[in-house]
Amino acid sequence: MTDRTTGAFLHAVSWLIRLLPAAWFGPASGLLAHLRGVTPRDVRLMRQNLAVVLGLPPGSPEARDLEWSCVQHQIVTALETVRISFDRKRLDVASMDGFDELRELMAEVEEHGRGQVLVTGHLGAWELLAQSTVRASSSPVCAVAKPSRARAASAFVERMRARAGVRVIWSGRTSLLRDMLSCLKRRETLIMVVDQRPDQRRGPEVDFLGRRTVFVGGPAALAAKRDCPLIAAFCIREGPFSYRLESEMLRRPGGSRDPVELSQRIAAAIERKVRVQPEQWMWNYRRWNYDAEELAAVGLGRTDSGASGMRNSS
Numbered sequence: 001m002t003d004r005t006t007g008a009f010l011h012a013v014s015w016l017i018r019l020l021p022a023a024w025f026g027p028a029s030g031l032l033a034h035l036r037g038v039t040p041r042d043v044r045l046m047r048q049n050l051a052v053v054l055g056l057p058p059g060s061p062e063a064r065d066l067e068w069s070c071v072q073h074q075i076v077t078a079l080e081t082v083r084i085s086f087d088r089k090r091l092d093v094a095s096m097d098g099f100d101e102l103r104e105l106m107a108e109v110e111e112h113g114r115g116q117v118l119v120t121g122h123l124g125a126w127e128l129l130a131q132s133t134v135r136a137s138s139s140p141v142c143a144v145a146k147p148s149r150a151r152a153a154s155a156f157v158e159r160m161r162a163r164a165g166v167r168v169i170w171s172g173r174t175s176l177l178r179d180m181l182s183c184l185k186r187r188e189t190l191i192m193v194v195d196q197r198p199d200q201r202r203g204p205e206v207d208f209l210g211r212r213t214v215f216v217g218g219p220a221a222l223a224a225k226r227d228c229p230l231i232a233a234f235c236i237r238e239g240p241f242s243y244r245l246e247s248e249m250l251r252r253p254g255g256s257r258d259p260v261e262l263s264q265r266i267a268a269a270i271e272r273k274v275r276v277q278p279e280q281w282m283w284n285y286r287r288w289n290y291d292a293e294e295l296a297a298v299g300l301g302r303t304d305s306g307a308s309g310m311r312n313s314s
Contacts, residue, residue, distance in 0.1 A: 007152035014156075017082045022090065025083075026240060029076035042284035046070065049283045051298040052290055053209050058299055069279035073237065077280075080241055081127045085160045091241050093132040098245030102233060103136040105247050106189070109229035110139055112253050115184030116229040119219045119250075121195035121270040122282040125243055129235035130191055131164040132245055142167045142183040143191040144176075144218075166191075171199075180218070184226050192219050195270050197287055204263040209271055211288060220262035227253050230262060232269035236277055246273070 020028065046067055050056045056063040084091045093099065109116040118133060120126050134141045143161065147154040147170050158168050169179045169190075183190045194216040203217040223230040230251035236244050250265045274281045295301055 003150060003152040006150045007155070010152060010156045014082055014086070017079055018086050022083070022241065025076055025079050029072050029079060032075050043067070045286055046284040048290060048295065048300060049287065051300055052288075052294055053211065054278065066279055070281070070283050073280050074282065077125050077237055081125055082160070084128065084241070085163055091243070093128065094135050096132065096243050096245050098247065099132060099136060102132060102245050102247045105231060105249065106133070106137045109231065110137065110187070112229060113187055114226055114228035114253060115187050116189050116231060117184070117219050117223050118189055118191045118231045118233055119194050119266050119269075120191065120232065120234055121273065122193060122285070123195075123270070123273055123277065124234055124236040124280045126193055126235065127160070128243055129233055129245070130161065130166045132235060133189060133191060133233070134165040137189055140167065140186070140188045141165065141191060142169050142188055144169045144171055144180065146171050180222060181226070184222065184228055190222070192216070194219055194266060195287070196285065204260040206260070206264045206267040208267040209274065213267070213288065215263045215267055217259055217263055219266060220259040223251055223262060224257035224259055227257070229253060232266060234273050236273070237280060
């Protein structure tokens with residue numbers, strides 16, 4: 001699709017989401033999962049990750065249920081997030097469980113006047129977390145994001161975040177480090193979603209979900225360089241248009257400046273949430289590379305998609 005076509009398509013879809021009765025979001029997510037499902041690559045990656053990392057036998061009822069729950073969660077959360085971005089009355093983020101705790105934490109870190117780094121993962125509703133952080137903060141909020149290959153898609157996301165009061169810092173630019181440091185120097189909050197594989201596979205190696213994993217090192221390096229607070233926060237879906245916030249302090253000014261130790265704290269914070277809410281994490285992402293022996297040990301090959309094992313029901 002051309003950028004113009006993509007933009008028109010996203011505009012039409014966003015209007016459809018705004019017009020669709022909220023009670024239909026659950027059934028609609030099931031229908032979309034049934035009609036669209038996920039790509040064979042997504043299914044293959046999800047099945048490999050669940051088998052190797054969580055030890056769920058491919059094709060088992062437990063694996064199929066979790067595969068389906070992950071797909072449906074991603075769709076319904078996307079629908080609700082877009083709807084909320086246009087209709088704030090649908091969900092007042094300040095009324096969510098955990099909001100007061102996040103607001104108190106933000107007030108504490110903002111007192112240091114050094115800016116603050118807030119990390120999260122692709123778990124729950126990270127876009128709603130950004131909106132909640134804006135409401136909980138007295139300082140401006142920036143978020144680092146990876147641009148889509150389609151410029152129209154990136155523009156759509158940037159407009160949605162702008163409506164929430166979030167300024168986007170696009171990764172991949174030569175000015176990225178300077179832009180992030182400028183955000184902190186202005187005493188603002190810098191949000192980073194850090195559970196994807198780092199570019200060029202460079203970063204500290206940590207324990208994550210039982211595996212030695214190269215992790216994104218930027219948040220730890222920035223917190224150490226600026227001697228600023230480091231926070232982990234998450235927005236967990238509990239039901240239709242119902243979410244809760246969970247947040248914790250990982251580093252205070254004067255604390256550790258060891259980037260590996262700080263990165264391990266970040267990885268551990270994300271892992272704790274994934275262990276409790278595995279269906280809300282993006283398992284259909286190539287976080288690890290598996291060798292043939294690992295896949296054979298769990299009954300999979302490199303080309304196994306497992307698509308026939310996906311359950312197509314709501």
